[in-house]
Amino acid sequence: MESGHGGEAGAVRGLELLWGLGERPNRGRRPAFTVDQIVRTAVGLADAEGLAAVSMRRIAEALGCTTMSLYRYVPGKAELLDLMTDAVMGEVPPADAAPGDWRTRLELSARADWALYHRHPWILRLPAGRPALGPNGFAWYESVLRVLTATGLPPEALVNVFDLVDAYVRGAARDALDAAAVERHSGLTDEQWWAARAHFWDAVFIPARYPVVASLRAAGALRHPRDRGFEFGLRLVLDSIETFVRNQPRRRDGTSARYETPCPQCGDPISHSSPTGRPRTYCSDACRQRAYRARRPRDRSEGKSGQG
Amino acid sequence: MESGHGGEAGAVRGLELLWGLGERPNRGRRPAFTVDQIVRTAVGLADAEGLAAVSMRRIAEALGCTTMSLYRYVPGKAELLDLMTDAVMGEVPPADAAPGDWRTRLELSARADWALYHRHPWILRLPAGRPALGPNGFAWYESVLRVLTATGLPPEALVNVFDLVDAYVRGAARDALDAAAVERHSGLTDEQWWAARAHFWDAVFIPARYPVVASLRAAGALRHPRDRGFEFGLRLVLDSIETFVRNQPRRRDGTSARYETPCPQCGDPISHSSPTGRPRTYCSDACRQRAYRARRPRDRSEGKSGQG
DNA sequence: CAGCGTATGCGTACAGCATAAACAATGAAA
DNA sequence: TTTCATTGTTTATGCTGTACGCATACGCTG
Numbered sequence: 084m085e086s087g088h089g090g091e092a093g094a095v096r097g098l099e100l101l102w103g104l105g106e107r108p109n110r111g112r113r114p115a116f117t118v119d120q121i122v123r124t125a126v127g128l129a130d131a132e133g134l135a136a137v138s139m140r141r142i143a144e145a146l147g148c149t150t151m152s153l154y155r156y157v158p159g160k161a162e163l164l165d166l167m168t169d170a171v172m173g174e175v176p177p178a179d180a181a182p183g184d185w186r187t188r189l190e191l192s193a194r195a196d197w198a199l200y201h202r203h204p205w206i207l208r209l210p211a212g213r214p215a216l217g218p219n220g221f222a223w224y225e226s227v228l229r230v231l232t233a234t235g236l237p238p239e240a241l242v243n244v245f246d247l248v249d250a251y252v253r254g255a256a257r258d259a260l261d262a263a264a265v266e267r268h269s270g271l272t273d274e275q276w277w278a279a280r281a282h283f284w285d286a287v288f289i290p291a292r293y294p295v296v297a298s299l300r301a302a303g304a305l306r307h308p309r310d311r312g313f314e315f316g317l318r319l320v321l322d323s324i325e326t327f328v329r330n331q332p333r334r335r336d337g338t339s340a341r342y343e344t345p346c347p348q349c350g351d352p353i354s355h356s357s358p359t360g361r362p363r364t365y366c367s368d369a370c371r372q373r374a375y376r377a378r379r380p381r382d383r384s385e386g387k388s389g390q391g
Numbered sequence: 392m393e394s395g396h397g398g399e400a401g402a403v404r405g406l407e408l409l410w411g412l413g414e415r416p417n418r419g420r421r422p423a424f425t426v427d428q429i430v431r432t433a434v435g436l437a438d439a440e441g442l443a444a445v446s447m448r449r450i451a452e453a454l455g456c457t458t459m460s461l462y463r464y465v466p467g468k469a470e471l472l473d474l475m476t477d478a479v480m481g482e483v484p485p486a487d488a489a490p491g492d493w494r495t496r497l498e499l500s501a502r503a504d505w506a507l508y509h510r511h512p513w514i515l516r517l518p519a520g521r522p523a524l525g526p527n528g529f530a531w532y533e534s535v536l537r538v539l540t541a542t543g544l545p546p547e548a549l550v551n552v553f554d555l556v557d558a559y560v561r562g563a564a565r566d567a568l569d570a571a572a573v574e575r576h577s578g579l580t581d582e583q584w585w586a587a588r589a590h591f592w593d594a595v596f597i598p599a600r601y602p603v604v605a606s607l608r609a610a611g612a613l614r615h616p617r618d619r620g621f622e623f624g625l626r627l628v629l630d631s632i633e634t635f636v637r638n639q640p641r642r643r644d645g646t647s648a649r650y651e652t653p654c655p656q657c658g659d660p661i662s663h664s665s666p667t668g669r670p671r672t673y674c675s676d677a678c679r680q681r682a683y684r685a686r687r688p689r690d691r692s693e694g695k696s697g698q699g
Numbered sequence: 700c701a702g703c704g705t706a707t708g709c710g711t712a713c714a715g716c717a718t719a720a721a722c723a724a725t726g727a728a729a
Numbered sequence: 730t731t732t733c734a735t736t737g738t739t740t741a742t743g744c745t746g747t748a749c750g751c752a753t754a755c756g757c758t759g
Contacts, residue, residue, distance in 0.1 A: 111735025112725040138716065151718080152737055160717065210569040221601065228603040238612035240623075246566065247624035251555070254562025258554065261518040293529065295536040295650045304546035315548075316555035323631035342603045419706030420754045446745065457709050459747080464707095468746065701759080708753070716745065724737070729730100 097162035101169055101217035116146060118156050122166045126203070129167065133264070134205040164209055169217030171203045177226035185233035186321055192227050193252050193317055200256035204264065207257045232342045234328045241340075244324055251320050259309035405470035409477055409525035424454060426464050430474045434511070437475065441572075442513035445472075472517055477525030479511045485534035493541035494629055500535050501560050501625055508564035512572065515565045540650045542636045549648075552632055559628050567617035 099105045100118060124145050129137045139160060143150045157163045178192035200207055216224065231241050299305055407413045408426060432453050437445045447468060451458045465471045486500035508515055524532065539549050607613055642648075 108735065110727055110733075112727095112737080114736065139718085140716075149738055151739080154718070155736055210572060211566065221604070225601045225604050228607065232603055238607050238610040239615055242607060242612045242615065243620050243623040246563070246620045247559070247627060250562035250566055250624060251559045251628075252562070253565065254558035254560070255554070257561065257565075258519065258558055264518060293533045295540055296529070296533050298650045299536065299546050299550060302546040304550045307547055307550070311547075312551050312554045315551040316558060319555060319631035319635055320559075320628065322634065323627035326630065326634070327627055342606045416706065416756095418704070418756050420708080420756095422707065447747080448745080459710080460708050462747070703758080704756095706753100706755085709751085710749105711751100712749085713747090714745100717743095719742080720740085722737100722739075725735080727732105727734090729732070 096158050097165060100157065100162060100166060103218075114156070115148065115152070116156065118166065119170075121146065121153060121156055122163065122170050125163060126167050126170060129205040130203055134208050137205075165217070168206060168209060169219045171199065171206065172217070172223050173219035174202070175199050175223055177222065179226045179229045185230050186325055188230045189227070189248065189324075190317065190321055192230065193248055193321075196249075196252045197256055197313060200253070200260065204260040207253060207260065211253075229342075232340075234324075234331075235340060236328060236331060237340045238342075240327075240331075241342075244327075247324070248320060251316060255309075255313045255316055259313065262309065404466050405473060408465065408470060408474060411526075422464070423456065423460070424464065426474065427478075429454065429461060429464055430471070430478050433471060434475050434478055437513040438511055442516050445513075473525070476514060476517060477527045479507065479514065480525070480531050481527035482510070483507050483531055485530065486538045487534045493538050494633055496538045497535070497556065497632075498625065498629055500538065501556055501629075504557075504560045505564055505621060508561070508568065512568040515561060515568065519561075537650075540648075542632075542639075543648060544636060544639060545648045546650075548635075548639075549650075552635075555632070556628060559624060563617075563621050563624055567621065570617065 096105075121142065125137055125142050128141055128145060139150045139153055143153055146153075153163075157166070175192075175195045178188055178195075181188050181191050183191075228241065228245060231244055234241070234244070236244065296305075404413075429450065433445055433450050436449055436453060447458050447461055451461055454461075461471075465474070483500075483503045486496055486503075489496050489499050491499075536549065536553060539552055542549070542552070544552065604613075
């Protein structure tokens with residue numbers, strides 16, 4: 084049941100599915116569906132009726148096949164959940180595609196996550212410890228981290244900042260969504276829910292015993308919309324990060340931390356491409372050509388042709 | 392399955408159980424267990440083997456009775472989960488029992504929550520939207536809010552601050568615990584896990600495509616202990632709250648917001664008791680006696696005698 | 700003490716879940 | 730056409746929560 088790879092056997096197969104590395108066999112019966120169809124069906128089911136409604140039977144029923152057919156496409160339910168997660172992660176645009184400074188972009192990214200969790204509340208019900216990161220999840224991770232490199236923070240602080248924002252957004256979204264789910268489930272608004280239990284609360288809820296809660300409730304502060312609370316917290320979190328970045332001591336040499344991979348030819352760091360461009364393999368055209376000339380004479384097929 | 396009251400029928404019964412309001416019938420067969428025994432057994436099971444191991448059959452087995460016997464004590468599993476949650480909430484000491492200013496106390500409270508979630512990781516797997524707050528959960532809620540009243544913030548901001556801290560701690564704890572769970576489940580450390588998939592990552596993980604993640608991984612920043620990350624985030628969150636409180640404009644009359652219930656006799660607000668004392672019902676002894684005298688002459692049994 | 704009423708304890712039963720294993724159907728390659 | 734890998738289906742196992750009916754124990758009233 085635990086997501087993130089069941090056991091160890093299906094793990095590699097799960098990763099292959101995530102990254103679309105499984106080569107199609109050209110022998111045998113033609114598959115009636117694609118993995119993508121199954122994943123999309125499951126996502127639709129989860130969106131519409133919640134994670135509890137996502138069972139192999141229901142998915143098969145929606146697709147018009149038997150339950151066990153699905154196991155020809157997916158090792159198990161855990162892997163399917165991983166695929167679902169990565170599929171919806173593709174909906175959120177890269178954080179570094181937006182213009183502006185790092186704070187603006189980070190804020191936009193957090194809001195995009197918040198919106199994603201609202202579109203697909205079931206994501207937050209899945210364990211996310213060491214996620215079976217697929218291409219979409221990985222691209223998201225990279226893009227947010229890339230935005231944060233503009234802060235000039237050293238590696239560990241950078242990761243900490245990421246974790247802080249991520250933890251807050253996930254936590255706040257979970258609280259808000261659970262509240263909304265209960266509301267939808269019971270068919271009662273928050274106010275109605277409290278009212279229906281009023282006779283009970285009157286018995287236990289002695290105002291003198293819970294003075295602060297009582298007065299907050301009287302002031303109407305306990306039923307303010309959740310969105311405002313999120314915006315409040317987000318602003319404070321970003322404020323604290325900005326302050327932290329400002330107070331960060333400059334490095335001795337006056338430069339800030341670099342987050343580039345060394346050029347495979349000369350070893351110099353490769354500068355980031357612009358948001359619109361695509362990442363480079365070498366630091367310069369000179370190095371690219373040098374590498375090309377250095378590999379050409381051998382003429383091995385091992386080289387798999389140069390970077391499209 | 393959804394926690395927080397199944398449907399509407401068992402809801403009141405569930406609340407009665409939470410608050411211990413069910414009167415025992417003195418007729419009929421004596422119950423072999425108490426609700427508390429069942430709850431404690433379930434908590435032990437959840438702590439030891441995770442939430443998935445908590446089934447009515449397993450609980451009954453551990454108690455030495457049949458499955459269906461449990462349903463004589465508890466309406467269903469959802470209510471049992473609520474009881475479990477409130478039971479462990481009793482472990483965390485009241486936030487306002489500690490000495491120090493509001494920041495010190497809030498920090499202590501957050502750390503206590505963090506520790507609680509580590510002792511009982513299954514709490515974070517349960518929906519917590521509009522929780523079926525029991526006495527312990529309510530006392531916790533009240534105590535934290537009471538600590539926050541020292542900030543002098545108005546009601547809505549106060550609740551927002553609470554939600555911010557709560558969301559962050561829950562989110563961070565969930566991330567850390569999920570990671571630990573996966574580690575325990577697979578029996579591999581984070582490093583081993585990555586190493587086992589190295590041959591796969593080499594195929595998809597082109598450093599030039601994910602330069603930031605690659606360099607962070609090379610710098611070892613992705614496998615730092617989670618506790619440090621929590622401390623980092625907590626400090627920043629508290630910093631931001633402190634700044635927010637400092638920048639809060641003073642009220643016109645120079646006073647800060649009050650969070651007291653009005654005295655039922657004279658209407659004046661009742662001042663908070665000290666952390667060691669217990670909450671008061673009236674604002675002063677004079678009012679208490681006045682209320683007593685005003686009720687005495689009628690001599691109605693309605694009065695249920697004065698507040699023990 | 701007898702007997703009644705009530706509350707508890709238990710066995711059975713059912714619908715739903717994930718999935719293992721064996722078998723039938725399909726369709727490209729030999 | 731034969732071969733055989735691949736997909737689809739059928740059947741079965743062991744879980745889960747819980748509705749129902751009946752046996753059992755126990756306090757209260759006679």
